[in-house]
Amino acid sequence: MSSTLIQPKIDPYEEIKTGSEDSLSILQSINYEILPNKGSSSLHQDYLFKLIIIGNSGVGKSCLMHRVTTNEFSEDHEVTVGVEFGSLLVKMEDTVFKLQIWDTAGQESFQSITKIFYRGAHAVLLTYSIASFASFSNLEHWFNEIKTQSEPDAIIILVGNQSDRDNEREVSYDQGEKFKRDKGIEFFIETSAKTNENVQEAFIIAAKMLFRKHQERIQKAKANLLAKVKGKKLRKTEKDKSQNSKCAC
Numbered sequence: 447m448s449s450t451l452i453q454p455k456i457d458p459y460e461e462i463k464t465g466s467e468d469s470l471s472i473l474q475s476i477n478y479e480i481l482p483n484k485g486s487s488s489l490h491q492d493y494l495f496k497l498i499i500i501g502n503s504g505v506g507k508s509c510l511m512h513r514v515t516t517n518e519f520s521e522d523h524e525v526t527v528g529v530e531f532g533s534l535l536v537k538m539e540d541t542v543f544k545l546q547i548w549d550t551a552g553q554e555s556f557q558s559i560t561k562i563f564y565r566g567a568h569a570v571l572l573t574y575s576i577a578s579f580a581s582f583s584n585l586e587h588w589f590n591e592i593k594t595q596s597e598p599d600a601i602i603i604l605v606g607n608q609s610d611r612d613n614e615r616e617v618s619y620d621q622g623e624k625f626k627r628d629k630g631i632e633f634f635i636e637t638s639a640k641t642n643e644n645v646q647e648a649f650i651i652a653a654k655m656l657f658r659k660h661q662e663r664i665q666k667a668k669a670n671l672l673a674k675v676k677g678k679k680l681r682k683t684e685k686d687k688s689q690n691s692k693c694a695c
Contacts, residue, residue, distance in 0.1 A: 476654050480646075481535040481542070483515070491535070493543040495656045496566055497649070498596075500550050500588050501573035502581040506607040509639035510573070511549045514649050519640055534649060538657045545653055564595035569652045573605040576636060579616040582625075589629055601655045602631045605648055610638040 499507040508530060512518050515532035530549040535542065548563050564570075570592050574581040585604075592602060604626045606617065619636060626634035633651055637644040 476538055476657060478650060478654070479537040480650075481537055483533060483535055490542060491544050492541045493660065494546060495543055495568045495653070496546045496548065497569040497571065497652060498548040498550055498563055498567045499571040499573055500591070501605075502575075502578070502584050502588075505573050505575040505578065505581050506639050507571075507573050508549050510571070510605070510607060510637065510645060510648070511547050513639045513642060513645045515547065517642070519642070521640075534653075536650070536653050538654070541657070543653075543657070545649065547649075561591070561595050564592070565597075567596050567600050568656055569601040569603065570596060571603050571605050571648065571652065572631070573607055574617065574622075575608045575611075576606045576617045576622075577608050577611040577614040582617045582621065585625060599659075601652060601659070602629075602633075603648060603652050604631050604634040606634070606636040608638060608640070609636040609643055610640045 499511060501507055509519060511530065511532045512520070515534055532547045532549070534545040534547060536545055548567075550563055572585060572588055572592065574585055589602075592600065604622060606619070606622045622634050622636070625631070632655060635644055635648050635651065637648050639645055
Protein backbone atom coordinates (compact mmCIF):
# COMPACT_ATOMS: atom_id res chain seq x y z
CA MET A 447 0.00 0.00 0.00
CA SER A 448 1.45 3.37 -0.96
CA SER A 449 1.86 6.09 1.64
CA THR A 450 -0.51 9.07 1.54
CA LEU A 451 0.94 12.31 0.23
CA ILE A 452 -0.25 15.19 2.39
CA GLN A 453 0.61 18.57 0.93
CA PRO A 454 0.65 21.98 2.64
CA LYS A 455 -1.67 24.69 1.36
CA ILE A 456 0.09 26.66 -1.35
CA ASP A 457 -0.17 30.36 -2.09
CA PRO A 458 -1.41 30.47 -5.73
CA TYR A 459 1.28 33.06 -6.52
CA GLU A 460 4.06 31.11 -4.77
CA GLU A 461 5.89 29.72 -7.79
CA ILE A 462 5.87 33.13 -9.46
CA LYS A 463 7.65 34.37 -6.33
CA THR A 464 10.41 31.85 -6.97
CA GLY A 465 10.68 33.15 -10.52
CA SER A 466 10.30 36.82 -11.35
CA GLU A 467 9.36 39.35 -8.69
CA ASP A 468 8.41 41.72 -11.51
CA SER A 469 5.88 39.21 -12.86
CA LEU A 470 4.39 38.74 -9.40
CA SER A 471 4.06 42.46 -8.68
CA ILE A 472 2.56 43.17 -12.10
CA LEU A 473 -0.04 40.40 -11.80
CA GLN A 474 -0.97 41.33 -8.24
CA SER A 475 -1.19 45.02 -9.11
CA ILE A 476 -3.86 44.45 -11.77
CA ASN A 477 -7.19 45.14 -10.12
CA TYR A 478 -10.18 43.23 -11.40
CA GLU A 479 -13.91 42.90 -10.96
CA ILE A 480 -16.08 39.97 -12.05
CA LEU A 481 -19.27 41.35 -13.57
CA PRO A 482 -22.62 39.54 -13.60
CA ASN A 483 -23.27 37.62 -16.82
CA LYS A 484 -26.96 38.48 -16.60
CA GLY A 485 -27.69 41.23 -19.08
CA SER A 486 -24.10 41.11 -20.35
CA SER A 487 -25.31 41.26 -23.98
CA SER A 488 -26.20 44.92 -23.48
CA LEU A 489 -22.92 45.70 -21.69
CA HIS A 490 -20.05 47.12 -23.72
CA GLN A 491 -17.25 44.56 -24.07
CA ASP A 492 -13.87 45.67 -25.36
CA TYR A 493 -12.36 42.26 -26.05
CA LEU A 494 -13.12 38.54 -26.19
CA PHE A 495 -10.60 35.96 -24.98
CA LYS A 496 -11.09 32.25 -25.63
CA LEU A 497 -9.99 29.77 -22.94
CA ILE A 498 -10.23 25.99 -23.24
CA ILE A 499 -10.01 23.36 -20.48
CA ILE A 500 -8.36 20.09 -21.47
CA GLY A 501 -7.29 16.88 -19.71
CA ASN A 502 -8.41 13.33 -19.06
CA SER A 503 -12.06 12.48 -18.52
CA GLY A 504 -13.04 12.59 -14.85
CA VAL A 505 -10.53 15.20 -13.64
CA GLY A 506 -13.28 17.77 -13.04
CA LYS A 507 -13.04 20.06 -16.07
CA SER A 508 -16.80 20.63 -16.29
CA CYS A 509 -16.99 21.17 -12.53
CA LEU A 510 -14.32 23.88 -12.76
CA MET A 511 -16.23 25.66 -15.53
CA HIS A 512 -19.57 25.48 -13.73
CA ARG A 513 -18.05 26.56 -10.42
CA VAL A 514 -16.41 29.67 -11.86
CA THR A 515 -19.36 30.68 -14.09
CA THR A 516 -22.34 29.79 -11.86
CA ASN A 517 -20.73 29.10 -8.45
CA GLU A 518 -22.45 25.70 -8.47
CA PHE A 519 -21.05 22.21 -7.92
CA SER A 520 -22.58 18.78 -8.48
CA GLU A 521 -21.07 15.40 -7.61
CA ASP A 522 -23.27 13.82 -10.30
CA HIS A 523 -22.21 15.95 -13.27
CA GLU A 524 -22.60 14.01 -16.51
CA VAL A 525 -19.57 13.29 -18.67
CA THR A 526 -19.09 15.98 -21.32
CA VAL A 527 -20.01 14.89 -24.85
CA GLY A 528 -18.00 16.98 -27.31
CA VAL A 529 -17.78 20.42 -25.68
CA GLU A 530 -19.59 22.61 -23.16
CA PHE A 531 -19.49 26.37 -23.09
CA GLY A 532 -19.61 29.08 -20.43
CA SER A 533 -18.37 32.63 -19.97
CA LEU A 534 -16.96 35.00 -17.40
CA LEU A 535 -17.22 38.77 -17.70
CA VAL A 536 -14.20 40.55 -16.22
CA LYS A 537 -13.27 44.20 -15.82
CA MET A 538 -9.59 45.09 -15.47
CA GLU A 539 -8.71 48.74 -15.09
CA ASP A 540 -10.98 50.43 -17.66
CA THR A 541 -11.24 47.41 -19.94
CA VAL A 542 -14.18 44.97 -19.99
CA PHE A 543 -13.66 41.61 -21.65
CA LYS A 544 -15.43 38.30 -21.89
CA LEU A 545 -13.54 35.15 -21.03
CA GLN A 546 -15.17 32.53 -23.23
CA ILE A 547 -14.64 29.15 -21.54
CA TRP A 548 -14.78 25.89 -23.49
CA ASP A 549 -14.88 22.58 -21.59
CA THR A 550 -13.68 19.76 -23.83
CA ALA A 551 -14.39 16.03 -23.59
CA GLY A 552 -11.46 13.96 -22.36
CA GLN A 553 -12.50 10.65 -23.91
CA GLU A 554 -10.44 9.48 -26.87
CA SER A 555 -13.59 8.93 -28.98
CA PHE A 556 -14.33 12.68 -28.93
CA GLN A 557 -10.80 14.00 -29.46
CA SER A 558 -11.19 14.42 -33.23
CA ILE A 559 -14.11 16.77 -32.49
CA THR A 560 -12.51 18.68 -29.63
CA LYS A 561 -9.31 19.37 -31.60
CA ILE A 562 -11.31 21.94 -33.58
CA PHE A 563 -11.78 24.01 -30.43
CA TYR A 564 -8.05 24.48 -29.86
CA ARG A 565 -8.04 26.91 -32.77
CA GLY A 566 -8.10 30.53 -31.74
CA ALA A 567 -7.66 29.73 -28.04
CA HIS A 568 -5.78 32.46 -26.19
CA ALA A 569 -5.34 30.37 -23.02
CA VAL A 570 -5.46 26.71 -22.01
CA LEU A 571 -6.14 25.18 -18.60
CA LEU A 572 -4.21 21.89 -18.75
CA THR A 573 -5.94 19.86 -16.05
CA TYR A 574 -5.29 16.66 -14.09
CA SER A 575 -6.53 15.21 -10.80
CA ILE A 576 -4.13 15.13 -7.85
CA ALA A 577 -5.83 11.81 -6.92
CA SER A 578 -5.07 10.18 -10.28
CA PHE A 579 -1.50 9.54 -11.34
CA ALA A 580 -2.85 8.23 -14.67
CA SER A 581 -4.31 11.66 -15.47
CA PHE A 582 -0.98 13.26 -14.55
CA SER A 583 0.98 10.77 -16.70
CA ASN A 584 -1.21 11.68 -19.68
CA LEU A 585 -0.31 15.38 -19.43
CA GLU A 586 2.50 14.76 -21.92
CA HIS A 587 -0.10 13.77 -24.52
CA TRP A 588 -2.29 16.79 -23.80
CA PHE A 589 0.70 19.15 -23.79
CA ASN A 590 1.73 17.89 -27.24
CA GLU A 591 -1.85 18.43 -28.44
CA ILE A 592 -1.68 22.04 -27.25
CA LYS A 593 1.59 22.62 -29.08
CA THR A 594 0.34 21.13 -32.36
CA GLN A 595 -3.29 22.29 -32.35
CA SER A 596 -3.53 25.63 -30.50
CA GLU A 597 -2.13 29.09 -31.20
CA PRO A 598 1.68 29.25 -30.78
CA ASP A 599 1.48 32.03 -28.18
CA ALA A 600 -1.40 30.56 -26.14
CA ILE A 601 -0.95 30.93 -22.38
CA ILE A 602 -0.92 27.60 -20.52
CA ILE A 603 -2.02 27.22 -16.89
CA LEU A 604 -1.37 23.81 -15.29
CA VAL A 605 -4.21 22.89 -12.92
CA GLY A 606 -4.07 20.08 -10.35
CA ASN A 607 -7.77 19.71 -9.56
CA GLN A 608 -9.61 17.83 -6.79
CA SER A 609 -7.30 19.09 -4.04
CA ASP A 610 -10.11 18.25 -1.58
CA ARG A 611 -9.07 14.60 -2.06
CA ASP A 612 -5.72 15.17 -0.35
CA ASN A 613 -5.96 11.89 1.58
CA GLU A 614 -6.16 10.09 -1.79
CA ARG A 615 -3.34 12.09 -3.36
CA GLU A 616 -1.24 10.28 -5.96
CA VAL A 617 0.54 13.34 -7.38
CA SER A 618 2.59 15.63 -5.15
CA TYR A 619 2.64 19.40 -5.52
CA ASP A 620 6.35 19.17 -6.38
CA GLN A 621 5.59 16.81 -9.28
CA GLY A 622 3.15 19.31 -10.71
CA GLU A 623 5.63 22.13 -10.22
CA LYS A 624 8.38 20.12 -11.93
CA PHE A 625 6.16 19.40 -14.96
CA LYS A 626 5.32 23.09 -15.20
CA ARG A 627 9.00 24.05 -14.99
CA ASP A 628 10.22 21.38 -17.43
CA LYS A 629 7.65 22.36 -20.06
CA GLY A 630 8.02 26.11 -19.63
CA ILE A 631 4.37 26.45 -18.61
CA GLU A 632 3.43 29.92 -17.35
CA PHE A 633 1.67 28.96 -14.11
CA PHE A 634 0.71 26.02 -11.87
CA ILE A 635 -2.07 25.94 -9.29
CA GLU A 636 -3.99 23.30 -7.33
CA THR A 637 -7.77 23.70 -7.15
CA SER A 638 -10.94 22.11 -5.85
CA ALA A 639 -14.21 22.66 -7.69
CA LYS A 640 -15.96 20.97 -4.76
CA THR A 641 -14.73 23.39 -2.06
CA ASN A 642 -14.14 26.28 -4.51
CA GLU A 643 -10.49 26.48 -3.45
CA ASN A 644 -8.41 28.50 -5.95
CA VAL A 645 -10.95 28.01 -8.76
CA GLN A 646 -11.58 31.69 -9.42
CA GLU A 647 -7.85 32.33 -8.91
CA ALA A 648 -6.92 29.92 -11.73
CA PHE A 649 -9.17 31.69 -14.24
CA ILE A 650 -8.28 35.18 -13.02
CA ILE A 651 -4.55 34.45 -13.26
CA ALA A 652 -5.13 33.36 -16.87
CA ALA A 653 -7.20 36.51 -17.47
CA LYS A 654 -4.53 38.75 -15.93
CA MET A 655 -1.84 37.17 -18.09
CA LEU A 656 -3.98 37.68 -21.19
CA PHE A 657 -4.69 41.27 -20.20
CA ARG A 658 -1.00 41.93 -19.55
CA LYS A 659 -0.02 40.39 -22.90
CA HIS A 660 -2.69 42.51 -24.61
CA GLN A 661 -1.30 45.67 -22.95
CA GLU A 662 2.22 44.77 -24.06
CA ARG A 663 1.03 44.34 -27.66
CA ILE A 664 -0.68 47.73 -27.61
CA GLN A 665 2.45 49.38 -26.19
CA LYS A 666 4.62 47.67 -28.81
CA ALA A 667 2.26 48.76 -31.60
CA LYS A 668 2.34 52.35 -30.31
CA ALA A 669 6.14 52.28 -30.10
CA ASN A 670 6.40 50.93 -33.66
CA LEU A 671 3.99 53.59 -34.93
CA LEU A 672 5.92 56.32 -33.12
CA ALA A 673 9.19 55.02 -34.59
CA LYS A 674 7.69 55.11 -38.09
CA VAL A 675 6.41 58.67 -37.61
CA LYS A 676 9.80 59.79 -36.29
CA GLY A 677 11.51 58.04 -39.20
CA LYS A 678 9.30 59.83 -41.73
CA LYS A 679 9.93 63.20 -40.05
CA LEU A 680 13.68 62.55 -40.02
CA ARG A 681 13.70 61.61 -43.71
CA LYS A 682 11.63 64.70 -44.53
CA THR A 683 14.03 66.92 -42.57
CA GLU A 684 17.03 65.40 -44.34
CA LYS A 685 15.30 65.84 -47.73
CA ASP A 686 14.51 69.49 -46.95
CA LYS A 687 18.12 70.09 -45.91
CA SER A 688 19.34 68.50 -49.14
CA GLN A 689 17.02 70.67 -51.26
CA ASN A 690 18.03 73.84 -49.38
CA SER A 691 21.65 72.94 -49.89
CA LYS A 692 21.10 72.62 -53.66
CA CYS A 693 19.29 75.97 -53.78
CA ALA A 694 22.19 77.66 -52.01
CA CYS A 695 24.50 76.55 -54.80
